[in-house]
Amino acid sequence: MLDTKDIQVLKLEEGTIVTPKGFKTAGVHAGLRYTKRDLGVVICDVPASCAAVYTLSHFQAPPIKVTKESIATENKLQAVVINSACANACTGQQGLLDAYEMRAETAAQFGIEEHLVAVASTGVIGELLQMDKIKNGIKMLQPTATKEAAEDFQTAILTTDLVMKKACYQTTINGKTISIAGAAKGSGMIHPNMATMLAFVTTDANIDSASLQIAMKEVTDVTFNQITVDGETSTNDMVLVMASGMAENEPLTPQHAEWKVFVHALHTTFEDLAKQIARDGEGATKLVEVNVTGAVSEVDARIIAKKIVGSNLVKTAIYGSDANWGRIIGAIGHSTATVNPDNVDISIGSIQMLKASQPIAFSEELAKAYLDNSEVVINVDLHIGDGFGTAWGCDLTYDYVKINASYRS
Structure with a gap:
């Protein structure tokens, strides 16, 4: 890098x-x-x-x-x-x-x-x-x-x-x-x-x-x-x-x-x-950044970062300020990158929710307050290498459907 x-x-x-x-x-x-x-x-x-x-x-x-x-x-x-x-x-x-x-x-x-x-x-x-x-x-x-x-x-x-x-x-x-x-x-x-x-x-x-x-x-x-x-x-x-x-x-x-x-x-x-x-994604209210570290390569890290930020379930959870880290796990789970399912860390902002693939107690109120911001950062550590990658996206809102349902009108 x-x-x-x-x-x-x-x-x-x-x-x-x-x-x-x-x-x-x-x-x-x-x-x-x-x-x-x-x-x-x-x-x-x-x-x-x-x-x-x-x-x-x-x-x-x-x-x-x-x-x-x-x-x-x-x-x-x-x-x-x-x-x-x-x-x-x-x-x-x-x-x-x-x-x-x-x-x-x-x-x-x-x-x-x-x-x-x-x-x-x-x-x-x-x-x-x-x-x-x-x-x-x-x-x-x-x-x-x-x-x-x-x-x-x-x-x-x-x-x-x-x-x-x-x-x-x-x-x-x-x-x-x-x-x-x-x-x-x-x-x-x-x-x-x-x-x-x-x-x-x-x-x-x-x-x-x-x-x-x-x-x-x-x-x-x-x-x-x-x-x-x-x-x-x-x-x-x-x-x-x-x-x-x-x-x-x-x-x-x-x-x-x-x-x-x-x-x-x-x-x-x-x-x-x-x-x-x-x-400025259509209907978007939030910019989402996903940082992946510890991948076997930078390519793998970028694959997983983009998979997370592109997940409709992740995007809708962020729109609703719902700290549902299970949706992040779901996105990682069907990527083509190498993953050790027993040793993954996940944080939303500075709030850690998963360590070594085990849930950690966290404040739902603080997590929601963070997710209410216009910029949201998700951090994932795979612990299997030195690869780092970042991807950017946005939340998925009702307005996205409205805009695209009438694009030619």
Whole structure:
């Protein structure tokens, strides 16, 4: 596990996706939604190094196919265009043609080559894009590097989200200030492998695309791939990183003396965004964090943590502030990880309820008071190794059913 105790990473509360040098954004109302912004763009002053991870759904949407093709051409991107309201998924050949047209229209608008444009969509599955509105909207995009432009973009990518999600951090490499920032959307259908989740991250670090992909894959596995809202994976999930290189540090590779600094800063940004997605789960009232220690490996620890936080019975117990640790045991019991059933410890917050798989008397009143908080932490120790893993999710409420029962209405 990465030792980060001596790495300094500063959070910029007022920072946005345009804080890293070289980036601008815009978001407009193209008419895909009734009143809210629904089309956005991130653009870089120069062709940027890039890296991406995508949903593992068998039904990857046309925008993902087009984005993969763009990146494969030169391993560079200069813009990404995103629409909400319509996922352009399961739309056949016409959907693919529409995604290509989005790419071409964006390239023409900003005077760049088509293969330097990535495309993303989110919203209802199985409906064709309203391309007349998309094309008119693209012509309206006038990116700037202002806080207002960043908020316009952050709003344009949302669907059932209740809040915008952003994060911005800075660190120092080779004496140069490196900024990493991002914007994300996601509220339901969140169970990445990568959920409906999209995340766009910018940095001014000088790093080639291959090295960026290495760093991104490492931190995605322990951040975005460790959140779950409802156990569902979408057709459009994507995390995309663009690096302008304008910080002018020495080129970063895994052999660079300060490689770990960059990886930690990227990890911090990803984790911040991932937790915001989990906190804003559809109908959610609580953010839930599960920490698993003592597993035979970090992979096993992450499997169990995600199994617990994804259990509907655990999630409903947390919503009801019911300290029913038996539901946690149930989730652990049907995971694929190695477990010694005779030596497991469980705590909710600081209140221990199980030690060496034997119940411990605890105050139900204190446990309920703790579970009434907006953030709940569950700790599990398996006592069979050194593996550690964390996962994040939310409670399951009546409002989740209401939202998803009328999603297309």
